[in-house]
Amino acid sequence: MATDAPLRALDLYQRLTAPYDTIAKQRGAAGNFPLMIIPTQTEDTFAFIIHPIDIKRDVQRKYPFLGRVLSEGQISFFSRFWPPVYISEVTGITSASTGRSVRGWLLSVPYTPATMISLPPEEVYRKIVATGLKAEGLGARILGLGAFTSVVGDGGITVAQRLQLPVTTGDSYTITVAVQALREAGEMMGTPLHNATVAVVGATGAIGKTCAEILARDAGELILVGRREDALHAVKERCKGRAKVSISTRINAIYAADLVLTVTSAVHEIIEPQHLKPGAVVCDVARPRDVSRLVVAQRDDVLVIEGGMVEVPGAVDFGFNFGFPPGKAYACMAETIALALEGRYEDYTIGKDISAAQADEIGEIATRHGFKLAGFRSFEKPVSAQHIAEVRERASVSIKHWRPAY
Numbered sequence: 001m002a003t004d005a006p007l008r009a010l011d012l013y014q015r016l017t018a019p020y021d022t023i024a025k026q027r028g029a030a031g032n033f034p035l036m037i038i039p040t041q042t043e044d045t046f047a048f049i050i051h052p053i054d055i056k057r058d059v060q061r062k063y064p065f066l067g068r069v070l071s072e073g074q075i076s077f078f079s080r081f082w083p084p085v086y087i088s089e090v091t092g093i094t095s096a097s098t099g100r101s102v103r104g105w106l107l108s109v110p111y112t113p114a115t116m117i118s119l120p121p122e123e124v125y126r127k128i129v130a131t132g133l134k135a136e137g138l139g140a141r142i143l144g145l146g147a148f149t150s151v152v153g154d155g156g157i158t159v160a161q162r163l164q165l166p167v168t169t170g171d172s173y174t175i176t177v178a179v180q181a182l183r184e185a186g187e188m189m190g191t192p193l194h195n196a197t198v199a200v201v202g203a204t205g206a207i208g209k210t211c212a213e214i215l216a217r218d219a220g221e222l223i224l225v226g227r228r229e230d231a232l233h234a235v236k237e238r239c240k241g242r243a244k245v246s247i248s249t250r251i252n253a254i255y256a257a258d259l260v261l262t263v264t265s266a267v268h269e270i271i272e273p274q275h276l277k278p279g280a281v282v283c284d285v286a287r288p289r290d291v292s293r294l295v296v297a298q299r300d301d302v303l304v305i306e307g308g309m310v311e312v313p314g315a316v317d318f319g320f321n322f323g324f325p326p327g328k329a330y331a332c333m334a335e336t337i338a339l340a341l342e343g344r345y346e347d348y349t350i351g352k353d354i355s356a357a358q359a360d361e362i363g364e365i366a367t368r369h370g371f372k373l374a375g376f377r378s379f380e381k382p383v384s385a386q387h388i389a390e391v392r393e394r395a396s397v398s399i400k401h402w403r404p405a406y
Ligand SMILES: NC(=O)c1ccc[n+]([C@@H]2O[C@H](COP(=O)([O-])OP(=O)(O)OC[C@H]3O[C@@H](n4cnc5c(N)ncnc54)[C@H](OP(=O)(O)O)[C@@H]3O)[C@@H](O)[C@H]2O)c1
Pocket: 146, 147, 148, 150, 151, 170, 171, 174, 202, 203, 204, 205, 206, 207, 208, 226, 227, 228, 231, 263, 264, 265, 266, 267, 270, 285, 286, 287, 288, 307, 308, 330, 331, 332, 333, 352
């Protein structure tokens, strides 16, 4: 064992520092030291990477004392030097169709979204790869990249190249669940998709463009909102279906929309109360959120829901409170778990180009194993059918006097 130590250290060093595009994934191939030995196992396992979003609150969940005494600035500064963090073991997940169980682990990259955006991608890749090595050491057979760890750089491609275990961003199932949530909430608000003007904000992003493509199949009208006109035209080309499609580089364009799906990687809120028309439904998939809290405080005639919360099959115990009610997970987490239940240990969703077919496929896999949309939430609170009926009622009154502020 002792003689392996230098080789292990070399392998670790190479995998943490290998430049983009210079190594291919070579599981066990000659030249790639097979040093992170994953025992032959039949148990289905996964690991999922999370990170702090609401800095003080999230750090307090793991380190109550540090979260209390350190300021946000201090936490952001020190987090750059903090190693990957073991969060918890996940147990109790059982497939509804096969009865098989999976075990998993939550691990954390200690960076905030703002840190990940501001650091050179290479530095962030290193931290994510180090976390992935920890997952390999635990015996995980697939790794999910949560929230901004999938946004940074090339969306998981480099990370997947540097790890032996397969990687998925979870974006395919995030797309499926976001579209489903928007569709169902729209129906409850009396705006079925086929009658609706739908806006996708962040339409040039990995998640946004495929959501747009799927929504274009059935929507009445579709407005693609983004920052780059040329990229919006390219997304418009992908949107084949019954929807009449237009593009805009101005956020104000969403006040024409009945249904809004927002999924930018902005680190600050971009949708304010004056942007929305009465009765609008906004499905906010972004983490951190795109929708300002002021919308909920000032506009009781619009419905804001969070995209991406799903019910997990079995008596799941995540061993950690990441802000969801018991038994519920982010769609990106659910994709990782569903792939483990399916025995699909492969790089599934990586990169920034996700096909609608892949989103459809993971939707079918997840449904078969018992994952489903877990009702609606808005700013950490459950949204009841009665609340939706009340919003709808108020919107029917305020729409009569409504004038957009622009
Ligand atoms: N809820 C979930 O389960 C879940 C799962 C995965 C990801 N997410 C979240 O989804 C979001 C998007 O992820 P992604 O992988 O699609 O990211 P992405 O590929 O990087 O796309 C981000 C999009 O946001 C736009 N954008 C960035 N900054 C902006 C700003 N300040 N104002 C307006 N638009 C801005 C980008 O525009 P350009 O094209 O012009 O750069 C791009 O269209 C992230 O917040 C991520 O955390 C949530």
